[in-house]
Amino acid sequence: MPRALPAAPGGMAISRPAEAGRRAGSVPGFAYSAAMKKSSIVWNKRTLDRFLASPLAVIPGTAMGYAGIADPRERADLIEYLERANHSPPCAG
Numbered sequence: 684m685p686r687a688l689p690a691a692p693g694g695m696a697i698s699r700p701a702e703a704g705r706r707a708g709s710v711p712g713f714a715y716s717a718a719m720k721k722s723s724i725v726w727n728k729r730t731l732d733r734f735l736a737s738p739l740a741v742i743p744g745t746a747m748g749y750a751g752i753a754d755p756r757e758r759a760d761l762i763e764y765l766e767r768a769n770h771s772p773p774c775a776g
């Protein structure tokens with residue numbers, strides 16, 4: 684199971700609707716690192732899987748100081764969870 688999801692700014696960014704296909708570092712108002720802003724990554728299942736395996740290896744200099752998730756099955760579970768969160772109705776109230 685993912686360990687630190689609720690506290691993750693990036694995790695929150697991609698778990699909002701309509702994030703698939705969005706360029707990395709492009710949510711207005713979030714103070715990204717220069718490395719994230721300059722990266723040419725577009726988020727999809729494959730790029731997210733690579734990034735989550737080792738954030739600093741994929742985007743050297745990223746402010747996401749997180750070692751990553753080595754287990755491919757754990758990453759797949761997390762990505763599936765994020766995808767389901769994308770398709771659940773927004774909170775009412």
Ligand code: HEM
Nearest residue numbers: 687691693694696707708709715716719745746747748749
């Ligand atoms: C394991 C669950 C996590 C997921 C799925 C996740 C996902 C992401 C993604 C996709 C981005 C890029 C966001 C964008 O382009 O808008 C990002 C950025 C970021 N994440 Fe995470 N993240 C996770 C865990 C964490 C943790 C544990 C931390 C804090 C220690 C963290 C801190 C950050 C920061 C500070 C950024 C901005 C990085 C930069 O500007 O270089 N994330 N995350």
